[in-house]
Amino acid sequence: xxxDLQIEDRITELGLKMPDPPRPxxxxxxxxxVGNLIFVSGMLPRQEGKLVSVGKLGQxxxxxxxxxxxRLALLNGLAAIKSEIGNLAAVRKFVRLSCYVNSTxxxxxxxxxxxxxxxxLLAVFGEAGRHSRVSVGVAELPGxxxxxxxxxxxxxxxx
Amino acid sequence: xxxDLQIEDRITELGLKMPDPPRPxxxxxxxxxVGNLIFVSGMLPRQEGKLVSVGKLGQxxxxxxxxxxxRLALLNGLAAIKSEIGNLAAVRKFVRLSCYVNSTxxxxxxxxxxxxxxxxLLAVFGEAGRHSRVSVGVAELPGxxxxxxxxxxxxxxxx
Amino acid sequence: xxxDLQIEDRITELGLKMPDPPRPxxxxxxxxxVGNLIFVSGMLPRQEGKLVSVGKLGQxxxxxxxxxxxRLALLNGLAAIKSEIGNLAAVRKFVRLSCYVNSTxxxxxxxxxxxxxxxxLLAVFGEAGRHSRVSVGVAELPGxxxxxxxxxxxxxxxx
Numbered sequence: 001x002x003x004d005l006q007i008e009d010r011i012t013e014l015g016l017k018m019p020d021p022p023r024p025x026x027x028x029x030x031x032x033x034v035g036n037l038i039f040v041s042g043m044l045p046r047q048e049g050k051l052v053s054v055g056k057l058g059q060x061x062x063x064x065x066x067x068x069x070x071r072l073a074l075l076n077g078l079a080a081i082k083s084e085i086g087n088l089a090a091v092r093k094f095v096r097l098s099c100y101v102n103s104t105x106x107x108x109x110x111x112x113x114x115x116x117x118x119x120x121l122l123a124v125f126g127e128a129g130r131h132s133r134v135s136v137g138v139a140e141l142p143g144x145x146x147x148x149x150x151x152x153x154x155x156x157x158x159x
Numbered sequence: 160x161x162x163d164l165q166i167e168d169r170i171t172e173l174g175l176k177m178p179d180p181p182r183p184x185x186x187x188x189x190x191x192x193v194g195n196l197i198f199v200s201g202m203l204p205r206q207e208g209k210l211v212s213v214g215k216l217g218q219x220x221x222x223x224x225x226x227x228x229x230r231l232a233l234l235n236g237l238a239a240i241k242s243e244i245g246n247l248a249a250v251r252k253f254v255r256l257s258c259y260v261n262s263t264x265x266x267x268x269x270x271x272x273x274x275x276x277x278x279x280l281l282a283v284f285g286e287a288g289r290h291s292r293v294s295v296g297v298a299e300l301p302g303x304x305x306x307x308x309x310x311x312x313x314x315x316x317x318x
Numbered sequence: 319x320x321x322d323l324q325i326e327d328r329i330t331e332l333g334l335k336m337p338d339p340p341r342p343x344x345x346x347x348x349x350x351x352v353g354n355l356i357f358v359s360g361m362l363p364r365q366e367g368k369l370v371s372v373g374k375l376g377q378x379x380x381x382x383x384x385x386x387x388x389r390l391a392l393l394n395g396l397a398a399i400k401s402e403i404g405n406l407a408a409v410r411k412f413v414r415l416s417c418y419v420n421s422t423x424x425x426x427x428x429x430x431x432x433x434x435x436x437x438x439l440l441a442v443f444g445e446a447g448r449h450s451r452v453s454v455g456v457a458e459l460p461g462x463x464x465x466x467x468x469x470x471x472x473x474x475x476x477x
């Protein structure tokens with residue numbers, strides 16, 4: 001539990017705040033566990049349940065705003081994981097981050113947008129935060145969100 | 160086997176019909192098993208092998224038609240799983256449903272489209288049908304399909 | 319090691335060449351291993367680190383050029399796997415290939431583009447190269463790449 005506090009402390013030290021665990025937008029679960037793998041559903045940049053980053057990169061939103069959106073979506077993902085496994089210290093490793101960027105034609109900095117999320121994983125989890133990644137530019141996202149991301153993480157075995 | 164009949168009975172009771180297992184559109188397999196996980200390839204809304212839902216949500220197709228397309232793509236996925244593992248009762252849990260919606264600019268109801276598939280998983284499989292999900296809006300899909308979806312499921316160990 | 323040489327020989331016999339392992343475009347790893355699964359990050363058509371296939375299918379690039387791009391992205395993926403596990407003969411099975419095709423409106427041959435990668439997996443790895451697949455058409459890709467693909471593979475247990 002001490003290590004978990006440390007992880008949340010690091011989030012606070014970065015000037016960030018874990019949101020409430022996100023409520024799904026449909027007939028699915030935020031998180032499913034299979035063996036020691038956790039699959040996190042597509043997360044959006046939501047604060048107190050409300051979508052706060054809407055629009056396309058390269059049009060309504062610039063790169064910095066896209067990175068902020070990716071970071072907020074990631075924090076929603078961490079909240080979802082915590083609500084499933086109890087504490088974030090039980091994450092052994094982040095395996096995969098997929099980042100879908102709502103992109104206008106000609107916007108090609110999807111990797112830089114995704115770094116908004118990846119850098120937080122590294123800063124908060126250190127070695128365990130080093131993940132593989134996929135970043136693509138999509139035509140639209142649910143609710144017009146700027147960014148959606150999903151995660152796969154490996155967690156400690158159940159006792 | 161009794162439980163398998165029950166699962167297919169539930170599909171029938173919903174007024175639905177399992178299609179024939181889908182033939183791949185290229186040099187790949189419909190389903191690959193690794194350990195107790197089943198990875199289902201991208202499934203399209205096909206009936207007797209033919210694509211029946213073509214076009215973009217927000218343009219040629221409305222929400223209801225998109226949900227029908229998602230449901231049909233899901234049934235193709237169930238047929239693919241059944242052809243691999245013999246009976247659907249051997250599915251322990253659906254882990255992940257990813258739903259790619261062929262979307263015109265401005266169509267942002269990808270989550271509602273995906274519910275067309277998610278609701279069937281819940282109705283047919285109950286607790287085992289509760290899955291994590293990713294829904295995004297894409298620029299185009301193979302053959303102009305309205306929806307594509309892929310699945311990851313956990314199945315019973317081989318005897 | 320003999321089998322590994324055979325695998326690389328087959329790549330050479332096909333007139334292909336493994337590129338250097340790709341350097342990530344951001345704060346992530348090219349490959350993450352969890353248990354016996356290898357998750358390969360989104361790979362682009364890069365040669366000596368430089369993106370060589372840029373543009374949209376159906377506009378700047380034709381189908382043949384898209385298939386070449388998919389093949390080159392795949393070779394980057396194989397180089398990434400080799401740098402992680404030491405030799406490609408330790409791949410037991412390719413589980414999943416996801417192919418994101420930079421598509422103009424109206425281009426619907428994503429499956430044929432992806433075959434550019436799938437056919438190489440089959441030619442080089444034989445039975446172990448038979449994979450499940452997802453192909454979608456996206457609005458944009460990092461750097462304007464024509465194709466991005468990611469892989470999941472099962473490898474031999476560590477000794």
